[in-house]
Amino acid sequence: MRKLLGAWTGLVLVTLYVPIAVMGVFSFNASRRPRWTGFTLDWYRKTLGDHNIQDAVWKTLVLAAASTVLAVALGTAAALAARRSFPGKRLWNTLVSLPVMVPDIVMGIGLFALFHALGTGLSLATAVIAHATFNLSYVAIVVSARLQGTDRTLELAAQDLGATPWGAFRKVTFPAILPGVVSGALLAFTLSFDDFVITYFTAGTGNMTLPWKVYAMAARMGVTPEINAVSTLILGASLVLVVAALRLSRVPVTGGGR
Amino acid sequence: MRKLLGAWTGLVLVTLYVPIAVMGVFSFNASRRPRWTGFTLDWYRKTLGDHNIQDAVWKTLVLAAASTVLAVALGTAAALAARRSFPGKRLWNTLVSLPVMVPDIVMGIGLFALFHALGTGLSLATAVIAHATFNLSYVAIVVSARLQGTDRTLELAAQDLGATPWGAFRKVTFPAILPGVVSGALLAFTLSFDDFVITYFTAGTGNMTLPWKVYAMAARMGVTPEINAVSTLILGASLVLVVAALRLSRVPVTGGGR
Amino acid sequence: MDEFDVSVRGVVKGFGGRRACDGITLQIRRGEFFSLLGPSGCGKTTLMRLVAGFESPDEGTIELAGRDMAGVPPHRRDVNMVFQNYALFPHLDVAGNVAFGLRIQKAPDIEGRVRAALEQVGLAGYERRAVTTLSGGEQQRTALARAIVTGPRVLLLDEPLSALDLKLRQGLQEELRRLQRSLGMTFLYVTHDQEEALAMSDRVAVMNAGRIEQTGPPREVYETPATRFVAGFVGSGNFFDGRGDGTMVRTADGLSIECRAVGDVTLMVRPEKVRVNGGPGLAALVEEVLYQGASTSIVLRAGDRRLVAEDPDARVRPGEPATVSWRPEDVRVLPK
């Protein structure tokens, strides 16, 4: 039975990684056609030199950074608010974390309709609000998990030793949840950086981000080596961020030295 | 400080739920314009009667069902394969779960490039493979979590009482992980049902699914009451599936009666 | 100045309808080693948290060194606590943990005082160790050093040894007792382990269901328990329900036991006071001989009654008949 599972799952790995490998390989292919003719960095040079793409990268980073700051502030607050028990705590937790599961397209259209109804028009600012909205739940979930793993008696011990409640939070609880906050921030940044659908509905056509740009290029011209190059770069950046976030979220709650 | 957190997080909830509420409300609005003039079910009647939308619903369901079956089979196998320790187990676990974090757009383009290179063309079948590929990681993660929470000594106890290794798996381990498998299946179905980007790149224009249809309608005509109605339906279906999945994943591993 | 360091009067504390403390009054003298002994859920930990200030009483007053603590938050109370799970700060090393209270006080010579405290608990040289790399016993000592270094008036210890192995626990009992004597600090010690409470304390309060059933020195609590609960909790015993006429107590199954009690009472004889084949007495059958090394428990049956004796001189084997006896002065009378 173990042999069978092994073979089966070999198949799995192939399905998972061949598309990504194909994309990566062809981004270094000298020919435009999907046949290997030699190694080149031309496509990377070309795309990174393109002013449109530079502009998209810049907008993507601004959008991701701004929405991450907002999402971290609101999400951490939401997690901290749910720490003590109060009537309706369960409902609160559900309301805070449920948006993670709202389909992108629904959230995009909902935000679009809201901004339309409010008459604000679409801009990078509306996109920031939109991204912060969906990211806040992720941050709240990550920070809550960390808080739950943090021993409440640590704060009592600090107060017992003479720290004020605020001092105890600052000196004991905050260091304990910090990896969770950073991990949530990295996750939020990544999700914002990768998003296409919600940006499409909330940023306005003047503010194409990188995934949107890729989408538009692919929709217009099919998959070109330039697109492979940009996609590979997006993937690389995402994975670095995600691995960093996972590393941090695994720092044991009870662990760590100075 | 608690007061402040309360106010802060009130703001959070508003940001999160107003867009969705606005969408829902206007889907029942008699007028086409974003001003409430009276209750109607006309938009639901109209959209549900539209043959194009009926076709999209049907394709969405077929795609979701087929890819879920594949993802559950492969994902469960991947989780079971990683149960015993073997050299490279950590790498295996990383490889199986990492695709969760590959940006949709990158995975969509990668699969598109792969199918292009293979010359298979695009069809509902290629979309099924694409969806199964990204969903398999989710299933594997959910089932692995369940397996980790399942006491290995249960299987030893069953063998000790005379069950063969396969019998012990069937009678003890399988019932223990079943909620995880079902929960993973519901999650996979939901994600497939909600997906737009990957479908867009892998299904071919003849196979518009519901989110794609909504996207296309919104891109062409802005947000109309019909779109609000369809979005509200998608959201409702997703939430029902997600809540069911969460319920199941929370069945305590050590719990349950007959 | 008041001679009592801790003074608890009529304290009531309820959680959702259940009264964890149901009218507690106790006074702890300066420099005393005082234990709260009781089964889990008896309210002993709640009482300690009330003294520390983590909870406020619904009724009654708590005074520390003669000062009413109503409304005084934990960080303004001159008591420190050793938590059951130690509650060491994971992001600080051993010295950082011990220095925590001193830093808040902005005390002078923090380094020297930390070193001295670590020496007192036998952890000299552990300053730079991460607390997560410590063994259970070392964590316990670190928590102790952190709590004593600021020189609090009263030290609260919440089952500090319960997470440790038996052998380690016994060694630390002796050490704790010695430390308390050398510091001259008042210790309020919470435990569910009757041997621990008896061996370490100057006085013990036995708690049950939110109330104190008896307060007194260990010997008094063990030898003259006030209630049946106390008798059963601080040791094992042979119990006889019966009715006394001033010279004899008669049980429902027809036993007559010499005792001056009058009315409905419960009599109790400790196993180590019971002699087996030590003279004329109750006829019984040896059911089980449980050899325990330093002592031997003999389980006997007389009719439907199960009796336990710990008689080092008895030489009996399961299945043999035997007589069971005790001296009249070893019979304790408890309210029924």
Next chain:
Amino acid sequence: MDEFDVSVRGVVKGFGGRRACDGITLQIRRGEFFSLLGPSGCGKTTLMRLVAGFESPDEGTIELAGRDMAGVPPHRRDVNMVFQNYALFPHLDVAGNVAFGLRIQKAPDIEGRVRAALEQVGLAGYERRAVTTLSGGEQQRTALARAIVTGPRVLLLDEPLSALDLKLRQGLQEELRRLQRSLGMTFLYVTHDQEEALAMSDRVAVMNAGRIEQTGPPREVYETPATRFVAGFVGSGNFFDGRGDGTMVRTADGLSIECRAVGDVTLMVRPEKVRVNGGPGLAALVEEVLYQGASTSIVLRAGDRRLVAEDPDARVRPGEPATVSWRPEDVRVLPK
């Protein structure tokens, strides 16, 4: 037919360079209550898992009822195990758990046999209860019923009482012993609790670092320990390292102890054999009197030497001088 139900010969089992079992030989008689006693990590659980078939020995043989078990998988061995965490099947109720082995055997009258097994462990009427709603003691009894219902040749018990409270544990010790007698089944019992092992077993094997240091009846192990480790593990003791000339043993700090030993030896006297102020003897100072109810431990200091006595007749207080003595026949000689 062999009179031994379990026969282990020269068994070695290593995990990653460390030998959990390092040449174990033992033989368990039919119907015997045999305990493996040792600290955690001594290899006792590994040995039990080897007998159950969850592991295979690197060297040596294991026989059950005279049959070599090499290559026989767990489900083909006529032994059942009670796991430390009980390992009850959470998706089955109490009856479903107990019936598990019978169902696999396709045994007749499953319902009646389940009912009988539950009665034997004192859980009559619990058939339809979900196992997750049971208390620790009830879970323990369910696990026991599940293991005995199929009537295995040997029952393996892996610290079955270690997760329970002290009072409950003591009651279950007696019950387990009674059950074993009435079933006449061979029990192989693993524990780190020396009192448990002494009280329950017909024979005890004391393990340390993968080896058996002594095998024998409880009284023999306690009263004539073979090694210093055994002496210290099955009880407490006062140890004296010295050199004997055939009539006296002299220690480095100048003590002379009457004893026939020759050469470098360690002498040991149990605390309960030490008399305080019971006649002429070693001059010491009483350091601590630890009252424990049924007994009292007296810690004394003689020079740098710490002595412990349990003398019910002693009436001493901390700080007083006292003499310490014992009878020559209570001195045990151990290899150094």
